[in-house]
Amino acid sequence: MSLVVVGSVAFDSVATPFGERERMLGGSATHFSLAASFFTQVRVVGIVGEDFGEEEVAVLTRRGIDTEDLERVAGGSTFFWRGRYDFDLNAAQTLDTQLNVFAGFQPKLSEGSRTASALFLGNIQPGLQSAVRSEYEGGGLVGLDSMNLWIDTQRGALIDAIRTVDAVLLNDAEVRSLTEEPNTVRAARKLRELGPRFVVVKRGEYGAALFGEEGFFGMPGYPLETVVDPTGAGDSFAGGFFGYLEGHGDGDLSQAVLRRAMAVGSVMASFNVEGFGTERVQALTDADIRQRFDDFKSMMSVESLQLASALRSDL
């Protein structure tokens, strides 16, 4: 049982209304791995430079994440992103992007990764996603994330990659933009017609929705009074979601299992945004996760929902 994720491993400098941090450990594969690590054995495929130190590696290994496929380029620098969030914390403003070693990233899967029991294609160039997909021989669930950059510049390649996966996780705007369909329900159907068995639409603070073979499931976001740093929330959602599915779904993609995975993803995303970078997720305990999962469930429970004799005609 293991879940392999390919994506970016980065240093992020972030300013939000709550403060700022320089060169924190970040990147899609990092946030994904940490979130998933609470539920299953994770292997991370990525590339870093010589500036990526023992301390950064230890953040991953302390959570039992296998870094065998984390390539380190001697003399190179790690992918660097600088961004800021304004008062509403919704959209990041990118101030600087230095791809560095990430520009030449050619993911290499070790035997252990090629035969892992699930694969998540994090947000990298679609051509690389397809290449990794081809190398994967594990026969397990394959998921994919992407971003507007690839939708705008490499749409065809992205659609080709989507054709080869079981699950697509994208945010609302990405789903609409990729399908050129403003209605999310229809947009998700279009994506499923390409091949994926289900589509998860991430809606930030509004929650997430699942469109699959057994229909629709919608979920609010976990309500937070203080969002410190939204960076990586989507990746943490994906990590929790996929980590749960791989670790505990046993190949079962029924609604019950998928709904549980959605709630887990949401819980992990909610922790992610409560601290800068990975700091909150690093410090998480199983008890924290259990507690929030139960709270979250009670916040959306509709068990007692019966229309009963509410209509006037019933009176």
Next chain:
Amino acid sequence: MSLVVVGSVAFDSVATPFGERERMLGGSATHFSLAASFFTQVRVVGIVGEDFGEEEVAVLTRRGIDTEDLERVAGGSTFFWRGRYDFDLNAAQTLDTQLNVFAGFQPKLSEGSRTASALFLGNIQPGLQSAVRSEYEGGGLVGLDSMNLWIDTQRGALIDAIRTVDAVLLNDAEVRSLTEEPNTVRAARKLRELGPRFVVVKRGEYGAALFGEEGFFGMPGYPLETVVDPTGAGDSFAGGFFGYLEGHGDGDLSQAVLRRAMAVGSVMASFNVEGFGTERVQALTDADIRQRFDDFKSMMSVESLQLASALRSDL
């Protein structure tokens, strides 16, 4: 048992990507009343002109809505709004607003309305909302809706009105703007600190959230492939929500009852947007409502949600 609503009664001309209609029956009180009429006895307080015909009145009376307090101004013209929605159907673009008789609206409550068992202050000038509130002697639940126009131009008066009600129903942007607080959780708390026992934040296609004494409840929107005309969706939500509460809450504002009311509101809003103006709601049957309520419940059910032994430490 009766619910009185004060608000606009209007003619709307609307163009959407799905077509256009001229001078349909519309207005906040109209949409609210029709939605609520499936759950309780409704009385509408509003003003119309001589152009408001028997056919328009009949749309209300056919649903058992009491129009005793619908003032008709001889020689006057009914409030008229013309708007259009673009491809994404999210925001209405106002092309024309003619207040007509609505400009001089001084709501007058008959004995029956003054003593009704609940009051909803639809979206009118905050000073008028307060005036109506003062006149109301029924001692029942009082709710309020508003809009950005009043938040921007009559904030103080609106806050005064909010201090006198039990429930506030606003959309996401309105709640943030009114409280100058971008975080919805804190914004809702600020509103509750003014007096209301609970706040409902309407989130359009993303659903709705309830912030009350017993905490948070979040709900997705009912997923629709085709949204024909969003005009009145928020009013239909409010009508379903308040209609259910008044008709069946028996003064019980427990989470179970409020959650049911939220689901009813969402169901009524989803019907509203499936047709132009009031046409879909006019044609609704109780069976339609029951069916969608049950479908909706199943789309958000998390009864089977147990984290169980999902964490790695459990293994």
